[in-house]
Amino acid sequence: MSSQGDPREEPRPIEPAEEVPDAQDEAAPAGAHRAPLSRVHDKVADRAAVRAFRPRRRVPAVVVAVLLTLLGLLVAVEALSALTGRPLRLAPYDRMAGWASSTLWSDPWFLVGAAIVTLIGLALLVTAIVPGRPRMVPVRSGQRDLVVGLRPKGVTRALARAAEQVPGVRSARAGLRGSTFTVTPTTSGWRGRDEFKQDVRDAVLTKLAELDPAHPYRVAVHVKEHR
Amino acid sequence: MNRKPGRGNRWGLAVVGLVLAILGGSALARGLGAFPQNWAPSRTTIVDANVTGFVARTSPWIWWLVALAGLILVAVGLRWLIAQWHREGRRTLCLHDTPTGVTDVSAKGMARAVADDAETGRSVLRADARLLGSRADPEVRLRMTADESAPLGDLTRHLTRVVLPNVRDALDRDHVRAVARVSLEPPSPPQRVVH
Numbered sequence: 376m377s378s379q380g381d382p383r384e385e386p387r388p389i390e391p392a393e394e395v396p397d398a399q400d401e402a403a404p405a406g407a408h409r410a411p412l413s414r415v416h417d418k419v420a421d422r423a424a425v426r427a428f429r430p431r432r433r434v435p436a437v438v439v440a441v442l443l444t445l446l447g448l449l450v451a452v453e454a455l456s457a458l459t460g461r462p463l464r465l466a467p468y469d470r471m472a473g474w475a476s477s478t479l480w481s482d483p484w485f486l487v488g489a490a491i492v493t494l495i496g497l498a499l500l501v502t503a504i505v506p507g508r509p510r511m512v513p514v515r516s517g518q519r520d521l522v523v524g525l526r527p528k529g530v531t532r533a534l535a536r537a538a539e540q541v542p543g544v545r546s547a548r549a550g551l552r553g554s555t556f557t558v559t560p561t562t563s564g565w566r567g568r569d570e571f572k573q574d575v576r577d578a579v580l581t582k583l584a585e586l587d588p589a590h591p592y593r594v595a596v597h598v599k600e601h602r
Numbered sequence: 603m604n605r606k607p608g609r610g611n612r613w614g615l616a617v618v619g620l621v622l623a624i625l626g627g628s629a630l631a632r633g634l635g636a637f638p639q640n641w642a643p644s645r646t647t648i649v650d651a652n653v654t655g656f657v658a659r660t661s662p663w664i665w666w667l668v669a670l671a672g673l674i675l676v677a678v679g680l681r682w683l684i685a686q687w688h689r690e691g692r693r694t695l696c697l698h699d700t701p702t703g704v705t706d707v708s709a710k711g712m713a714r715a716v717a718d719d720a721e722t723g724r725s726v727l728r729a730d731a732r733l734l735g736s737r738a739d740p741e742v743r744l745r746m747t748a749d750e751s752a753p754l755g756d757l758t759r760h761l762t763r764v765v766l767p768n769v770r771d772a773l774d775r776d777h778v779r780a781v782a783r784v785s786l787e788p789p790s791p792p793q794r795v796v797h
Contacts (some may be wrong), residue, residue: 381694400626414727415610427781429608430608431607431608431611431612432608432612432615433607433611433686435611435615435680436610436611436614436615436686437683437686439614439615439618439682440614440679440680440682440683440686441679441683442679443618443675443678443679443682444676444679444680444683445678445679446672446675446676447671447672447673447675447678447679448672448676448747448755449647449672449676450668450669450671450675451669451672451673451675451676452672452674453672454665454668454669454672455669457665458662458665458666458669462612472649475647476647476648476649476650476654477648478647478648479633479644479645479647479648480629480632480633480643480644480645480646480647480648481633481634481635481644481645482633483687485629485632485633485648486633486634486650489627489629489630490626490630490632491625491626492622492624492625492629493626493627493630494626495619495620495622495626496618496619496620496621496624496625496626496627497619497623498618498619498621499615499616499618500615500616500619501619502615502619503611503612503613503614503616503619504616505617511783514754514758516758516761516762516782517758517762518762518766520766520777520778520779520780521652521758521761521762521766521779521780521781521782522779522780522781522782523757523758523761523781523782523784524781524782524783524784525754525784525785525786526783526784526785526786528785529750529784529785529786530786530788532784532787533750536750536751567794579664583782585753585754585755586680586754587754587755590791
């Protein structure tokens with residue numbers, strides 16, 4: 376029999392501090408980002424690391440560029456062919472002109488078309504303005520010249536392995552969605568759920584702190600019991 | 603970091619999005635009667651006597667302008683498309699350019715040396731490198747596979763204390779930017795050969 380951990384539980388954020396205390400510093404709150412060595416974090420380098428792995432919007436850019444090229448080609452070819460006295464008429468201009476000459480600005484279908492164009496424009500604007508999540512897990516390198524990113528798959532595998540080191544864990548899975556690592560350890564249920572969950576969280580946080588991400592990540596632990 | 607394609611894409615999408623939003627929004631506003639009716643009435647046809655009169659007055663040079671606008675769109679669109687697949691890699695990198703001579707190094711050879719240097723790290727399982735940028739602003743891109751059980755600090759220390767200083771020395775630059783994409787993998791199990 377298996378049961379899912381309490382989904383209402385808030386995942387704890389790992390906020391990188393200005394200066395990270397030693398692992399031995401017991402004053403650090405539970406679940407906080409702990410690193411084994413003391414070092415000063417360079418916010419400029421952190422930002423550069425996060426920016427380096429942001430999505431480049433290649434797919435929407437290619438789609439828009441292709442449409443722009445085709446539209447330009449059609450307009451240029453039609454205009455030039457008409458000017459030289461041999462119009463190609465690739466598009467039904469007479470019908471289009473007839474429709475535009477007989478349709479009011481307040482025509483419902485025209486308004487629907489205008490609304491769709493506006494929405495597409497706004498969607499493109501949002502795509503351009505919202506920076507998007509990094510495709511890699513940026514980590515601190517200690518130097519502004521060096522940007523290091525970890526592939527998420529490797530990080531989740533390393534976190535799952537860290538969770539599997541906790542006594543009582545049969546197996547563990549980990550995934551990354553947005554800025555949250557979700558770890559799902561499977562246990563036979565011989566330990567108290569809360570204590571077990573805390574141990575798994577500590578193990579995962581320790582591993583994550585070792586990796587020293589330049590961007591804050593949350594860790595959520597959902598325990599699965601398998602008797 | 604060379605973020606030019608990403609930045610260009612975002613600028614391009616923003617400009618096209620803004621133009622579409624303004625055109626669509628204006629047409630919608632006019633159709634809904636949001637503009638003064640003596641200036642932009644909603645109860646007229648999209649192409650009315652004013653439009654046909656304007657085209658008749660400005661023909662034929664207006665069509666030359668339309669054709670030019672179409673050609674500019676084609677040029678911009680093609681340039682944008684080419685930028686997506688443009689490889690930033692270089693074949694050679696000029697180290698010294700003096701009146702008495704020029705020193706070029708093969709970017710491929712240099713990249714191989716950087717990758718070999720990176721692979722000497724204890725936690726590094728595999729490494730591959732590319733050299734990009736210009737003589738004044740070189741950039742190294744590394745793809746590495748590292749042992750997931752080893753502290754990541756070992757890898758970053760190896761890069762900052764060994765690999766990058768060597769690249770800086772080789773290129774004779776105070777600063778060389780580097781981007782490392784790292785895959786964490788379990789170390790391969792020890793193999794026993796029985797004869």
